[in-house]
Every structure is written in C-alpha cells, then in structure tokens.
Amino acid sequence: xxxxxxxxxxxxxxxxxxxxxxxxxxxxxxxxxxxxxxxxxxxxxxxxxxxxxxxxxxxxxxxxxxxxxxxxxxxxxxxxxxxxxxxxxxxxxxxxxxxxxxxxxxxxxxxxxxxxxxxxxxxxxxxxxxxxxxxxxxxxxxxxxxxxxxxxxxxxxxxxxxxxxxxxxxxxxxxxxxxxxxxxxxxxxxxxxxxxxxxxxxxxxxxxxxxxxxxxxxxxxxxxxxxxxxxxxxxxxxxxxxxxxxxxxxxxxxxxxxxxxxxxxxxxxxxxxxxxxxxxxxxxxxxxxxxxxxxxxxxxxxxxxxxxxxxxxxxxxxxxxxxxxxxxxxxxxxxxxxxxxxxxxxxxxxxxxxxxxxxxxxxxxxxxxxxxxxxxxxxxxxxxxxxxxxxxxxxxxxxxxxxxxxxxxxxxxxxxxxxxxxxxxxxxxxxxxxxxxxxxxxxxxxxxxxxxxxxxxxxxxxxxxxxxxxxxxxxxxxxxxxxxxxxxxxxxxxxxxxxxxxxxxxxx
Ligand code: BLA
Numbered sequence: 001x002x003x004x005x006x007x008x009x010x011x012x013x014x015x016x017x018x019x020x021x022x023x024x025x026x027x028x029x030x031x032x033x034x035x036x037x038x039x040x041x042x043x044x045x046x047x048x049x050x051x052x053x054x055x056x057x058x059x060x061x062x063x064x065x066x067x068x069x070x071x072x073x074x075x076x077x078x079x080x081x082x083x084x085x086x087x088x089x090x091x092x093x094x095x096x097x098x099x100x101x102x103x104x105x106x107x108x109x110x111x112x113x114x115x116x117x118x119x120x121x122x123x124x125x126x127x128x129x130x131x132x133x134x135x136x137x138x139x140x141x142x143x144x145x146x147x148x149x150x151x152x153x154x155x156x157x158x159x160x161x162x163x164x165x166x167x168x169x170x171x172x173x174x175x176x177x178x179x180x181x182x183x184x185x186x187x188x189x190x191x192x193x194x195x196x197x198x199x200x201x202x203x204x205x206x207x208x209x210x211x212x213x214x215x216x217x218x219x220x221x222x223x224x225x226x227x228x229x230x231x232x233x234x235x236x237x238x239x240x241x242x243x244x245x246x247x248x249x250x251x252x253x254x255x256x257x258x259x260x261x262x263x264x265x266x267x268x269x270x271x272x273x274x275x276x277x278x279x280x281x282x283x284x285x286x287x288x289x290x291x292x293x294x295x296x297x298x299x300x301x302x303x304x305x306x307x308x309x310x311x312x313x314x315x316x317x318x319x320x321x322x323x324x325x326x327x328x329x330x331x332x333x334x335x336x337x338x339x340x341x342x343x344x345x346x347x348x349x350x351x352x353x354x355x356x357x358x359x360x361x362x363x364x365x366x367x368x369x370x371x372x373x374x375x376x377x378x379x380x381x382x383x384x385x386x387x388x389x390x391x392x393x394x395x396x397x398x399x400x401x402x403x404x405x406x407x408x409x410x411x412x413x414x415x416x417x418x419x420x421x422x423x424x425x426x427x428x429x430x431x432x433x434x435x436x437x438x439x440x441x442x443x444x445x446x447x448x449x450x451x452x453x454x455x456x457x458x459x460x461x462x463x464x465x466x467x468x469x470x471x472x473x474x475x476x477x478x479x480x481x482x483x484x485x486x487x488x489x490x491x492x493x494x495x496x497x498x499x500x501x502x503x504x505x506x507x508x
Contacts, residue, residue: 012197012200012249013200013201013202014202015200015202015247015249016202016235017202017203017206017244017246017247018202018206018237018238018239018244019235019236019237019238020222020238020244020245020246020247021224021225021228021235021236021245022043022222022223022224022225022245023043023045023112023222023223023225023238023241023243023244023245024215024216024220024222024223024243024244024245024246025045025048025220025221025222025223026114026216026243026286027049027098027112027113027114027115027243028042028043028045028046028048028049028050028112028113028223028243029042029043029110029111029112029113029225029241029243030042030043030057030062030110030111030112030113031107031108031109031110031111031230031236032062032074032108032109032110032111033108033109033232034078034104034108034109036061037061037062037063037071037074037109038059038060038061038062039057039058039059039060039061039062039065040058040059040108040230040231040232041107041108041225041226041227041230041231041236042054042057042058042225042226043223043224043225043226043243044223044224044225044226045223049096049098049113049115050093051094054226055226058226062074062111065093066091066093067091069091070089070091070100073087073089073091073100073102074102074109076089076102077102077103077104077109078104078109080103083103083104083105084209084240085103086101086102086103086112086240086242087101087102087103088100088101088289088293089102090116091113096115097115097116097118097120098113098114098115098116099113099114099115099116099288099289099290100112100113101113101114101241101242101289103240105237105240106232106233106237107230107232107233107235107236107237108230108232110236110238110240110241112241112242112243114243114288114289115288116288116289116290117288117290120290123288123290123291124290127158127290127291127294130154130157130158130294131294131297131298134150134154134298135301137150137154138150138301138302138305141305141309142309142312143309143312143313144306144309144310144313145178145179147302147305147306147309148166148178148179148302148306149179149181151166151179151277151298151299151302152164152165152166152179152180152181152277153181154298155265155277155279155295155298156181156183156279158291158294158295159263159279159285159287159291159295160281160285161183161261161262161263161279161280161281161285162182162183162184162280162281162282163180163181163182163183163188163279163280163281164179164180164181164182164277164278164279164280165177165179165180165181165189165277165278165279165280166178166179166180166267166275166276166277166278167194167275167276167277167278168274168275169273169274169275172196173196173199173201173204174193174194174195174196175193175194175196175198175199175275176191176192176193176194177189177190177191177192177194177439178190178191178275189439189463191437192437192438192439192465193436193437193438193439194438194439195438198253198459203247203250204273206239207264207266207273207276208266208268208272208273209239209240210239210240210241210242211265211266211268211296211299211300212242212263212264212265212266212292212295212296212299213242213244213246213262213263213264214242214261214262214263214264214287214292215246215251215254215261215262215263216261216284216285216286216287217260217261217284217285217286218251218254218255218259218260218261218262219255219260219284222245223245242292249459250459252459253459256459256460256461256463257280257463258282259280259281259282260281260282260283260284260285261280261281261283261284261285262278262279262280262281263279263285263287263292263295264276264277264278264279265277265295265296265298265299266299266303267299267302267303267306268303269303269304269306269307269310270307274303274306277295277299277302314479314480317478317480318480318483318484320351321351321352321480321481321483321484322484322487324347324348324350324351325348325351325484325487325488325491327344327347328344328345328347328348328488328491329491331344332344332491332495333491333494333495333498338361338362338495338499339366341495342359342361342366342368343368345357345359345366345368346368346369348488349368349369351484352413352427352481352484352485353429353475353481354369354413354427354428354429355369355370355408355428355429355430356368356369356370356371356372356409356427356428357369357425357426357427357428358372358377358425358426358428359424359425359426360381360422360423360424360425361417361423361492361496362423362496365377369428370408370428370430372406372407372408372409372428373407376402376405376406376407376409377426379402379405380398380402380406380409380412380426381414381422381424381426383398383399383401383402384399384412384414391415391416391419392413392414392415392416392482392485392486393412393413393414394411394412394413394414394477394481394482395411395412395477396410396411396429396473396474396475396476396477397410397411397472397473397474398410398411398412403472408430408431409428409429409430410429410430410431410432410472410473410474411428411429411473411474411475411476411477412426412427412428412429413426413427413477413481413482413485414426415427415485415486415488415489416489417489417492417493417496418493425485425488425489425492427481427485429474429475430474431471431472431473431474432473432474432475433469433470433471434469434470434473435467435468435469435470436467436468436470437465437466437467437468438465438466438467438468439463439464439465439466440460440462440463440464440466441460441462441466
C-alpha cells in the first residue's frame with residue numbers, strides 16, 4: 001500500500017484507518033448481501049483457509065457453503081438490537097473448525113472466520129478458572145494501581161506476551177506507561193511519556209468503539225478484498241472487525257520499537273477512553289478468539305472496577321479537604337465580624353495546595369498568603385474569560401500576555417461567588433518545575449527519511465529516554481480541588497445571605 005507515503009505527522013489523524021480495504025491474514029472475511037446471504041465481497045485468501053479460489057465464491061450463498069445451520073447465526077446478526085458487538089458462532093468446514101464473528105452495516109453482513117484451537121475443552125477450563133480467580137482478586141484490591149498491576153499480570157499469563165503495559169492518557173491525549181509487567185522482570189518504559197500523535201484522534205475514536213485489537217505478526221502482508229470496492233457502498237467500513245489491516249505507519253512504529261506482536265484493550269471507566277492495556281511480544285503470537293474474548297472481558301470488568309477505585313480515591317481526598325473546609329466554616333458562620341471570619345482562609349491554603357487566596361466580596365478585597373500587588377491580581381481577573389461549567393476557570397499557567405508581570409504567580413483557580421456583581425475567589429499557586437521522561441524526543445516523533453527530493457515521513461526510530469524540564473507551570477488542579485472550591489463558595493454565599501438578613505432586621 002502507498003498510504004504510508006501519503007500520511008505524515010501533520011495529517012496523521014486523516015488516515016482513514018477504518019476503511020483499509022484489506023485484512024490481516026489470520027482468517028478470512030466474507031461480506032454478504034443482507035437479503036440473499038450471497039457473498040458480494042471477500043478477502044482474497046479463501047484458498048488458504050478453505051481451499052477455494054475467491055473468484056469461485058463470489059455470488060455463492062453462505063448456507064450453500066457452510067450448511068443451513070448458519071441461517072440462525074445470520075438472523076441473530078440481523079436482529080441484534082444494538083449491533084455494537086459481534087455475534088459469535090463455531091462452524092465446521094470439511095475437517096476444519098472455525099469461529100465466525102458477524103455484524104452488519106450498510107455494506108452488508110460482515111462475517112469473519114478464524115480457526116478454532118484444537119484443545120478447546122482444556123482451554124475453556126483454563127480460561128474459566130483464571131477468570132474465577134481474577135474475580136476473587138478484584139474483591140481484595142481497592143486502589144487503582146494495585147488493580148491495574150494485577151490485571152497486567154493476569155493478561156500476560158493468558159496471552160504469553162513478553163510485556164504488558166498500562167498506558168494512561170492525560171488531558172491533552174499524551175500518554176504515560178503507569179504499569180509495566182514483563183516476563184524478564186525488567187522495566188523498559190515504566191513512567192515514560194509518549195506524545196499524543198503516537199495514537200492519533202481517529203484511532204482513539206475507533207478504540208472507543210472496538211475495544212480490543214490485535215496484530216499477530218507485524219511483518220504480515222495485508223490481504224486485499226475482491227472486488228476492491230464494496231458493491232453497495234464503495235468503501236467497506238471495518239470498524240467492528242477484528243481482522244482489519246492496521247495502519248502501515250503504526251506497523252512501522254512497532255518495528256522501530258522491536259515489537260512483533262501486540263494485543264491492545266481499551267480501558268473505559270464511565271465510557272470514556274481513559275487508557276489502554278498494551279501487550280507486546282518479540283515474536284509472532286497468534287491468539288485465538290476465546291483468548292481474545294477472555295482479555296476483552298477482563299478489560300471490561302477492570303474498567304468498571306477502575307471507576308470504583310478512582311471514585312474511592314476522589315472520595316478520600318475530598319473528605320480530607322472537606323474536613324479542612326468545615327474547620328474554616330464553623331467559626332466563619334458564627335463570628336459577627338466578616339473580616340475575622342475570612343482570615344481563617346489562611347489555614348485552608350495547605351489543603352488547597354495553594355500559596356495565596358484572593359477574595360473580592362461586597363466591594364472589598366481580601367488577600368491571604370503570599371504577597372502580590374493588587375493591580376496584578378485585577379489584571380489576572382480581567383484576563384480570565386474562559387469559564388467552565390459552574391463559572392469556574394483554572395489553569396496551571398497564567399495567560400501568555402501576563403506571564404512576565406505576575407511575579408511568583410503561575411497557576412490559578414477562579415471561582416465566581418455571585419454573577420450579579422463581580423465577586424469572586426482566586427486560589428494562586430507558584431511554579432512547580434518538574435521533569436518528564438519521554439520515550440524518545442517528542443520533536444523527533446517524525447523522521448524525514450528517504451532520498452532528497454523524495455522525503456518520506458515515518459515514525460521516530462529511537463525510543464531512548466529523553467528528559468524534558470517543564471518550567472512555568474504549577475501543580476495541576478484536580479477534581480477534588482474544584483469540588484472543594486465549590487463547597488467553599490456555598491459556605492461564603494450562605495454567610496453573605498445571613499449577613500444580609502441580619503442587616504435587614506437591624507434596619508427594620
Ligand atoms: C496506533 N499507536 C497506536 C496504538 C498504540 C500506539 C498503542 C494502538 C494500536 C492498537 O490498538 O492496536 C502507540 N504503542 C504506542 C505507544 C506505546 C506502544 C505510545 O506500545 C508505548 C509503549 N503513530 C506515530 C505517528 C503516527 C502514528 C507519528 O507514532 C502518524 C503519523 C499513527 N498510531 C498511528 C495510527 C494508529 C496508531 C494511524 C492506528 C493503527 C490502527 O489501528 O490501524
């Protein structure tokens with residue numbers, strides 16, 4: 001295919017990976033007319049698996065080829081109300097056992113066939129007992145890291161890959177290896193970061209839909225389709241297939257990494273792509289459908305448990321912060337002098353991991369913690385326009401235009417108190433320099449290779465650790481900081497409301 005020459009870094013995310021027009025050679029693909037069940041398009045490797053030339057199969061009805069038994073399977077596919085997971089069914093052709101996976105789209109009914117392993121019963125027994133033990137382990141682990149560690153080990157035992165990693169996305173879709181479990185006990189990538197362009201947007205979109213992908217042997221030759229164009233739709237959307245031929249750029253990336261086989265599962269707590277379980281092998285590793293189904297089940301149950309573990313972690317942080325807020329709030333509500341009450345905010349700074357807090361309330365300005373010129377603060381408030389839900393805004397670095405004038409201030413969390421008048425609270429954080437270890441220099445993600453005049457863009461060739469020093473950023477604001485700020489806002493608004501009614505009673 002010529003697509004590796006036409007897609008580079010600046011248009012990486014344009015490669016239409018869901019319509020590659022080819023499959024991996026681990027099985028075969030048949031596309032059927034949804035009314036007649038006749039084969040209208042197929043992979044050109046049917047001779048390998050069935051001993052039949054692809055040309056001879058075009059126009060043949062599937063029941064004619066595999067027996068009337070497949071009718072139930074086909075009807076099940078057509079009546080699957082969600083059609084977002086495949087229907088599975090074992091089938092025999094002559095003396096060979098296969099598993100069929102089927103789903104349908106505008107192009108027709110897509111049926112993938114892969115060989116079923118011979119030691120079927122033994123395998124089933126092994127997988128079930130592994131799964132049962134894994135469920136027991138899940139009940140015992142509470143924190144996210146332990147959960148993912150256990151998962152990686154479990155998956156490596158079942159797949160036999162040399163390495164299983166857990167990759168977590170950050171807010172910009174860069175990733176970090178947070179768990180690494182290797183057969184040789186070594187660590188190669190643990191803690192390292194990878195730029196967002198390594199897994200472009202359309203790939204991430206596809207991985208939310210199709211939660212498990214494999215490459216048995218990265219050196220495979222893609223098997224094209226016959227005819228090339230789907231008779232009903234032209235392009236054949238292979239989003240839901242498991243034999244989809246993967247991007248040549250990604251295959252090159254894997255070869256550069258020295259990886260021959262892979263299996264990847266999406267981790268999706270609350271239905272959003274949070275990370276992936278990535279298995280790597282240094283030799284070809286064909287995993288049969290039952291083993292892949294096992295891994296997919298593991299990743300789904302782990303996604304659920306991960307959500308619980310993340311919530312528990314949040315609850316724990318939130319209750320600590322909440323206790324600090326309560327300690328501020330009790331005297332704050334009780335004292336008659338507003339300024340004395342507000343002075344308690346000083347004690348809240350460590351809990352918010354902040355250096356100062358600034359408050360504008362009822363026409364007055366209050367400042368607790370590290371000193372800052374009032375003009376600078378008002379300039380910052382002016383610059384904060386973008387606001388999230390709840391009107392809050394936060395950043396690890398002040399807007400560019402202010403960077404040089406803000407003295408020690410780097411990060412801010414802005415909390416409006418009332419929308420009618422300009423009353424608000426701003427937590428301020430100083431710079432926290434840190435180091436990020438990248439697997440390869442991010443600027444060299446893309447290599448210009450080839451002769452002068454026929455420059456070709458390819459993924460980076462070195463994964464040597466490279467340390468980047470990050471300056472000009474504070475600690476990141478996290479969910480519990482925002483939730484805490486929101487609770488503090490309610491406390492202040494409550495106090496101001498009772499202040500108002502006290503004043504009114506006084507006037508009366
Ligand atoms: C896909 N890139 C991927 C995938 C991973 C990575 C895990 C998903 C593969 C799958 O689910 O089967 C990246 N692999 C990694 C990382 C580690 C790893 C970070 O093992 C860390 C240890 N890739 C590039 C560049 C481009 C690119 C520069 O580096 C584009 C110019 C593209 N990556 C790219 C594409 C895919 C991909 C197109 C989709 C492959 C497919 O599913 O067809």
